[in-house]
Structures are given as C-alpha cells and as structure tokens.
Amino acid sequence: MNTQPEPQTFMFDEISEPLVAKAISKYPEGRQMSAVKTLLDIAQRQIGRTTGSAWLPQAALDAVAARLGAKPMRIYEVASFYTMFNLKPVGKYQLQVCTTTPCWLRGSDDIVSACKKASGIEHFGETSADGVFTLTEVECLGACVNAPILQVNDDYYEDMTAASTEALIGDLKAGKPLPSAGSLGGRKSSAPAPGQTTLLPASGSGE
C-alpha cells in the first residue's frame, strides 16, 4: 500500500510535457477543456511512473485545471466520473473486473471471488496488504464476446475462469511479468470458443 503523504504539488515532467502540449494543440482556441481526459491520463501515468502508484492527488487535478484554464470543480467532476481515474493510491497491478450483465452471465462472480482469494483483498476499491494489487469493479469493457473479462492495468485478459485468475495473480505475486493480453482460454481473437465455424477451407460440394 502506498503510505506516502498526499503530494501537495504537481508539475508535468519532461516526459509528460510534450504529450500535454500535443493533446491541447488538437483542439481549437477556447476549447482546451476538450483535452481534459487526456491530461488526466498523462498526469496519472506520470505519477504511476514516478511513485509506482498511478493515481490523481488533488494537486494533480488542480494542475490540470490550471493548465486548461478551467474551474477545478469541472476537473473533479470528470476525474470522479470515470473508473479509469484513481482518486486514491493504488497497487502496482489494478485488477479491474467487469461485472456488467454479459460478463456476469459468464461467471464474473467467480472471477471476483478468485481475485479476492488470491490477492487477499476483501472489498472492491481496496488495496492488498502487500501493496501489489487493487481490486476495482468496472462496467462493460466492450469485450463481451470473450466474457468474462479481467483487465489488469492496460491489458485485457479474456475468457477468464477462477483457476486462470488465481494462476495469473499468483504469477504476478511471484514477480513474473504480465502475460500477453487476450484470451486465456485458448480462443483466437473473437472466434467462437470451440474453434472457427465459418470461413473454413472449402470442403464438400459448396454452393
């Protein structure tokens, strides 16, 4: 768990700065506010990069407001609306379980239990005692075909089962890097689970 005191100041660093300038330059004069989500993301990644916990302290929200010439409240509204923005320190790996209907029908409850069991976290929004994992409940990730989905940081892991979830978390705990993203059930992209059923090589008479 990140126990550092909340930083009182925030400045975009030399890596973020060009990204910020580029994001703002995409919008016409007077419409800089359109870059709000990009700037929040840049700020959160910068803090993740520099402290190991990707979140947005108030100082960062205020810095984004100042940069965009917006009232801080407008930034707070956006930052609190999206689950991608963390308003509290998070662990190194953020386990984001989709529990929206399609994933739920395909067993997301099991994934949630497996996450809790493997990480030792009791409730959504909490961070494990070792500071490695944070568990978040998220809405539809837009990957329902391969439900249920577990997103870890930026990557989607699909066709999850309780067993594959526990194994994944176990590996991360053991210090292994994240596996490559995609289906952990052996599925090829979004093809049907038992294998391709259309566009098969020609066989039989064909019409």
Place this chain on the structure above:
Amino acid sequence: MVKLTIDGIQVEVPAGSTVIQAADAAGVEIPRFCYHERLSVAGNCRMCLVEIEKMPPKPQASCGMPVSEGMVVHTDSEMVRKGRRGVMEFLLINHPLDCPICDQGGECDLQDEAVSYGRDHSRFEEQKRAVSKPDWGPLVRTTMTRCIHCTRCVRFTTEVAGTAELGGTFRGENTQIGTFIEKALTSELSGNIIDLCPVGALTSKPYAFTARPWELRKTDSVDVLDALGSAIRVDARGAEVLRILPRLNDDVNEEWLGDKSRFAVDGLKRRRLDRPWLRENGKLRSASWEEAFAVIADRIKATAPEKLGAIAGDLNDAESMLALKEFFTALRSPNLDCRQDGAEFDASRRAFYLFNTTVAGLEEADALLIIGSNPRHEAPVLNARIRKRWLAGGFTAGLVGEAGELTYPVERIGVGTDALKALADGTHPFAEVLKAAKKPMIILGAGALARPDGAALQAAAWRLAAQYNALRADWHGFNVLHHAAARVGALDLGFLPGKGGKSTKAMLNGGVDVLWLLGADALDTKAIGQNTFVIYQGHHGDAGAARADVILPGAAYTEKHGTYVNTEGRVQQGFAAVLPPGDAREDWTIIRAISAYIGHALPYDTLEQLRAHLKASYPVFGQPFIRLAGNDTTAPLANPAALSAEPLAPVFGNYYQTDVISRASPTMADCVAAHYPAKAEAAE
C-alpha cells in the same frame, strides 16, 4: 414569432423558445424540477413531460424541446400523466420521504408534485441510498440524501454566481452534488441555492427547524443592507422576523438576494435599543420619553442654531430624514449632512450621484470601467448582472482600484489615480476599448467619493464618460454605485449643508455643540468634540449609541413603513412587518413629537400627510422611475487635477459586516469566522 397550440390555447412565442416557455406564456402549468428560467437547460429530471402531436409517440421533455410552427401540445393526456407518474416513482425511489422533519415541508416542489403524480406506496424494496451531509459553511444546510440531482445549485454557482464551487461528482447511484473538497461556499449569493433547490436538500442553516411556512406572516419590502434596493419578502411570526427572501423584480434584483441581506435578520433581535437612555455622570440609564425630550429641549433651546447639527446614517427611510431636515430648518440650523463617511462632492444634479445606466440597462453596455469599487462586496446582485452581461459576450471590463477577485475577467488598469490620467490621455490600451465601445459605462464607487479627493474623482470620472461618448441622449454611462441604502434618498432631499452650513467633517471636532445622529454609526465617533452633546436616534446599540448623551430608540427597516431610493434613483416603498421592540417608535414620529415639544410642530400628523408633503416638496418622490438621458454633459464642479496619488482601496474590509444590523448578527459573525479567520480572531 412561432404560433403553436397548447391544450387548445393558441400562443405566439419568439422562435427559439422551448415548449415549457410557451406553456408558461399560455398560462398552462407544467411541473418541473430542473428547469429554471434564469439558468441553462439541463433536461435531467424528466418531470416536464408532454405529448406533442406528429412526433414519435412517446412523451417529450418540454424544457428542452424547441417550439415549431403549428405544434400541437397536450400537457394533460393519459400518456403525459402516466409518464409523469413514472418519473415521480423513480425520483422517490431514493428520496427519504422525511417531510415531517424537513424544513422544506410546505414549500417543496417535490411534495407538491407528489400530491398530483405520486403513488401511495412504493414498489422499490431494495435499500435506498444514503448520502453524507457535507458542511458548506454557516449559511446553507445540506441533507444530500434528499437531493434529486436536478443540478440547479450547480448551474447557479457556475453561471450566476460565477464561483463554480458546486458540481456533480462520481456517477450513477453514487452521484453526489457538492464541493468535492469540503469547504464553506465562498459566493456572496450562496443563499439563493436554498430557494432554487426544489427539494429539502439545501435549506437555511440559521433558520433550521424554526417555523413552517404556513405560520408566517409575509410582508413585501425593500432591502436596505446595500443600495441596490432589492425586492424582499419579510417573513415574521408574532413579533419576530424569522427570515427574509427575495421577491421578483426584473429591473433590480431579478430574483436573487445577497447573503448579508438574507441572513443578517438575526441581527434585528440583538443589541436593540428598546427604550430611551440618558447619560448621567458618564453612565447611561434608562429613561422615559418625557425625560429624554425634556433634556433635549433644554439643550437645543440653550444652543445657538449654528451650533446645532445633524448627520443622517445609511439605513434611514426618506420620511425620517425629511422630518429631521425640516425640524432643523425650523430651528434655523443649516448644519445637515447625510454623508457620514465625510464625502464631499457635487450633488447639484441627480445625474452626478445616480447609477444612471440603471441595473437593467447595464445589459446593453459593451464596455465597463470600474473605478474604486468592488461590486462583488458593495452590491453582489449587481455584480451578478455584470457577470450575466459578460457571459452574453462582446463585453470588456476594466478596473482602476484594488478590488479583489471579481466573477468576470477585468483588465487591471492600475490601483491609483494615475491610471485615470492614462485613460484620459489615451496612453493606456484600455482607452481603445472605451473608444471602440458603442455603449461604454463607468462605475464610480461611493468609497472613492468619500476620499479627500472625492470631488476630483467624481469630476475625473465624469470627464472620462464625456470623453468616451458615454453621455448621450440615448445613453447615460456615468454611474455612482452607492452602498448606503439611505444615501440617494437623502441627497434627493437635500440632506446636505445649507447656506453657510457645516459638513460632517466640520461638525466633528467640536464644530457643533449639539449633534443629532440619525442612525449614523459609521463615522469616527472619537472625532466628535469632547463637549458636544450627542443625541443618537436609531435601532442598534452600536458606535453612535455608545457615544450618545441621549438615546432615542427608533425602528429598523422591518418595523416601519418607509421610502427608500436605490442607487439608480428608483423610489421604492418598504412595509412594516412587525412592531418596533419595547418603547421604540417609527423614526419620523419621534422627530414629529419632539418638534411639537420644542414648539416647532412639523406640519404633518400622519404618514400620509408626511408623504404628500414629501412629494410636493421633492417631486422625484412622486414620479415614476425613468432612466435619465445623458445629453447634459456639464461636468460636476471640482478640479480633476486635485487627485491624490493614493491607491483606491476597497471600502469594505469584508462583505458580511458593514452596518449595525449585520454587525449584531451572529450568522454574519460566523461568516466572517469562516471566510476571514484572521479578522474574527482579532475581534475576539
């Protein structure tokens, strides 16, 4: 214009109107929670559903639906009723239904609509959501579990107040309306969100659990805590004023009211002068009216007329000032002044001291120069108008002086009078803005007029107005923003030094032997001569009463019928909501009584007679309000070169405590503690 039919009624409304506006124009009532005619359209409560023919067969939200030619709207069809009932059921899912313990009860839109569209039971068996009660400071009490997320409060602070300190944070079931980071609201207009909130989520903190609306006696009146003359309603129960709310007056305050004007009411119950007092051997003792009159009569008779003087304060009604002026005229004393701040300037023409553009006229201006004023503190509702004008676009404001943060961008031209010179000779870029403007206006603060070089500032500001073509037959761009409600009325009455008479400054330091202070508390009482005999007539035991030798207890503005002239020169009438406390009396009657006691009885026995006399002697009091034309450009008499280099400092150290009523108010003291912690500590 677009013609449409609503429930069989033909209406014609400007193109671009919405269906709800057309219905309002037709007199057809449509229930609403989020829509408010002075805020942007949010369209999020869905209570305003109507059925529109030849549209997809579903109910439409009328607040966001633009009218079109020939539209046929039904507001009471089965589809509409069913739709609204459904909306109501959803709104009540998370609403606590705690009306018996809610202050909004009896004046709650949700309660009222539930009578028409609510079911008698709920089908919702899950847990209701509960939200914490954040602390927004001393004025607004929050019970956010009752909030229906209409966002009126959010839109008000963003659009009208310009502080943008409220927002809708988080999402879905966890949505919260609030400040996100807990803090006291900083807007001087924050009380208006209490009126706007359609439910009991935002209620008045000082008024909490005090009364039910049906117990209150409502009296229309005029606010006197600044010089704008906002329309107010005074709600009283028995002998006590419990709250003050704004009334609609599009020409002045629209429907807003400043926090001081609304919340200083508890100051009306404290430190009141409820009987006459006499000073004997350096100590005040209570006395009868008879005793007080006898002492005053002896003194006045024993004093030469040129050694008698009177100073009128900031909260007086015109009637009492007229009576005092005529009493002193009868005593042959020319020593009168209504400018307790020591201001001396040319008041020979009304245009020299009025807010000539008018409050509503401000919306036509395209450039504004503020000199030595902080409208946000001196007239917060007027400040909101300036912001409204700025939001509409094509408007630039500049400031000469030290005013703090305003709610619209201002170009800071300079803090001292050299900035005025730079504008006059065109060396400052803002001169170009003024030159290019079609309707430029200048606001000169009353605080600037009170400086030793006030007259020169008045003349300099007037000359700038003339130079930049702000004085024309069709436009008057010269404005004085007063902060004393009594001031313009007093100037109109000529409550000023007569021939050879002494001004405030000359009456201090022993300039007179008998000094009558009519509610004058803002002058430096230490500067009153040691041997000057001071008669204080007023309603609060403040600075003036502390120095007095005789105290005559008068009535506060909620306790007397009175005429007030606002900073624009608009003559308005306030009505008594309650009786003055104890032995206190309406002020003009006190003066009338003593005039008879001394043998110079004033020629009126009733308020009607006094008012007839007032109108006959000073016709402006009887005329309907008109905007003055600016074609007479004759400048006020003064030498603009006499300007001093001193910076134009703000006249009020803080917004909340500026007069005897607000200084007596515990709520205003709480506001000072919340917003100016250093100041509150010093006062301990």
